Amino acid sequence: MDRSMHARDVIEAALQTPGSRRAFLRRAMLALGVAMPPVSGLLLGPGLPRAMAAAGKGGTVTVPATASPTSWDLTKSDWITWGAVNYLYDRLLDADEKENLRPMLATTWSVSKDGLTYTLKLRRDVKFHDGTPFNAAAVKFNFERHLTNKNSRYFPDFEAIDHVETPDDATVRVVLKTVNADMPYNFAGWGAIQLSPTTTQRLGSDYASHPVGTGPFKFQAYVPDSHIEFVRNDQYWQKPPVLDGLRVNILPDLNVEMDNLQAKTLDALYYINPKDVDGVKKMGAAVEARAVPGAQFISMNVTQEPTSELAVRKAIARAVDRDAMIKKLLYGYAVKARAGASPTSHYYNPDVLMVNYNPGEAAKILDEAGWKLGPDGIRQRDGKRLALNLLSTTFQDWSLYNQVIQEQLKAVGIDSKITSLEWGTYLDTWRENKNGWNITYHSQGSVFASTAVLECSWQPNAFWNICQIRKSTDPQIQRLSQQLQSIADQVLATPDPAKRRDLAKQAQTLYQENQLTVWLWHGESLTGLQPYVKDYDMQWHGRVVGFTRAWLNK
């Protein structure tokens, strides 16, 4: 206080002293120089770094998105959409880097002894961007907007909910039909973002024209396929952001994003291809690498010959040189997969069999199964060539991975023909078991490692099941499918981490023994950030950057 009073005296003295314009300016600059540090210190608070105080409050961070959001209310969602719109919203619970749940809009949460009722206590000091209060009725509304919409991406997350009670404005009781031990994680997931009931009901299907949440930034403007603008929410229930705003530039081409990063018209770059890491570092940007819950694998179709045959699946698993692929194609930004759970996962188990590259063993397995090498180097049995339909797509580097897999399979006498499809068609073909595909490189991620015993959709009934197991007519495979689904159901009904780990081991072992999938690797998320962006927060295992506390040291 004393210093700022002194500064005011200096300014007044400077202004009152007669003299030339240059002398006035010199005195004014001197006065500003003396006055600014304490003034900015008062404005920004004593807790912020000294460098930040010098740099000043405000500025706008510009981040990329490779596509326009698929939805603003997250009833459809993907990582690109979440990366573009998350600044608007808060969830009931949050999770730290180690996935420990912590309060967000709910301050406490508890579960009844029977595991069927969750009680959430809410913050009372939160308002939506439209000025309406956040309360229990709003939480009920937000659960029900998923429960009444089977097309919502989060309907499955909350399907177990029977009803939601609101005994008072700050208490919500979620009553389940069946035990779902993952439910607290669903309260921390994207399905638990809180939209303003008032605005959502008023705008209806026009919600995208002005989305309203409780988050650190408010919606300002959206030009489809061009950009989105957010401004600081000065009424934010936590400390309001330092930045004035945040801009999302929609840039579908990664090369263009790289150019923008180089020109400093982008402050961050998501999903950097490993081959570009050195280039990004040369631009002076920092690269954050984080292990992501998820797995990359060769998806094998157990309903189609010849991958319906265990010997063929086992040979494929031993014919693929994952070490070489990780080293040369991924530049080491991945770890070799054992059985679908990454080494950092609670469900990783070193006792489960790891299948290694062994072309000799692959050849032996095929020989024993009657697949003998033909004159053209391709194996045959009863006059039938060992040939696979290798489904591929033009998406990212997937075509390259499939071509490398094709060449490695050829080395052990397995022929394959690639059919490359556009991404949407590929996904339909893969999921709906069309065109008789046998194998394809695939990748799946999970939001939380804590809920994913195999880090991808291994359950037979899962929407994106990775091996078509539920559709098999082979009695042996059908039994296996029932066994796996039973384990999946038990996992959901089991809150005890140790028991869940045992169940995970059972599922992983069944997958490996029956070689339902060839686990390749667990990739890392690579994010580039300009060196002047400070105090950002790597969220969701590095897949999204939080800018609530960020500031620009420019």
Added chain:
Amino acid sequence: MIRSRVNRDRSPTAAGASLRVQRAGHGSTALRRRLWREFVRNRLAFVGALYLAVILAVAALAPAVAPYAPNKQDLISRLDPPSAEHWLGTDEAGRDELSRLVYGARVSLSIAVMGTVGGVVLGTALGLGAGFFGGELDNLTMRVVDVMYAFPGILLAILIVAVIGPSLFNLVIALTVFSTPTLARIVRASVLSLKPREFIEAARAIGATRPRIVFRHLVPNTLAPIIVHATLSVAGALLTAAALGFLGVGVQPPTAEWGAMLSAGQEYMRNASYLVTFPGLLIFVTVLSVNLVGDALRDALDPYLR
């Protein structure tokens, strides 16, 4: 672009070219002499023709010319820059870029030529039928052609490949459909201009059958505009095939094709710019050469331009 150019600008003169052939009767020696003179006079066309001859020879002799098998991978040598071992470097899977370009010439040129030949055959048949028989058949054929014109060529090709699936054969079908409408219109226009002429009337008067009139008198006299347009169509088809390959709906990996190679290389533009430079350059120079040759052919065959 080439298709519309041909359609709007060349058709009248191409029809004129047919007159010239008719006047010359069956003087193919004179025609050859005129073509030779044109190519000697037009140096650029001569260079273009020479380049095309070389690239065709390279494509035909690919197994002898290419230093490596086109799909042979070597991950250790991935993205190696041009060197004594790999003259044009290696691609994202460690395959020799030069060998893939050589084999890619086979695929790209075959697709373009086969697509154009398909278009010539189908377009000529439709144009002859419509022009010669006239009436409802003419009306129906031309309306179908109008509908085909309503779609931009590349979109039509994408649509066809999307419906029947991506493969080399389907790509040829798409390019055939792509190049048919213009040919049909050119041939119809030529036939309509030839039909009332005296030599056709004379043939009718001496009792020549319809097939004889069509194949002995009409077809030879429409050949000049067909040749000119077909040559220029090859350039268009080459570009379209490359565009479809670039969009990922052309030939399937790992088959080497210039457009697909350009597309794959685009991802590595910052790390290995040669992966886009060489296929891009080949597409550019080949299309330019075909156009130069086509222009020279038109100059030689079109009486209005002499």
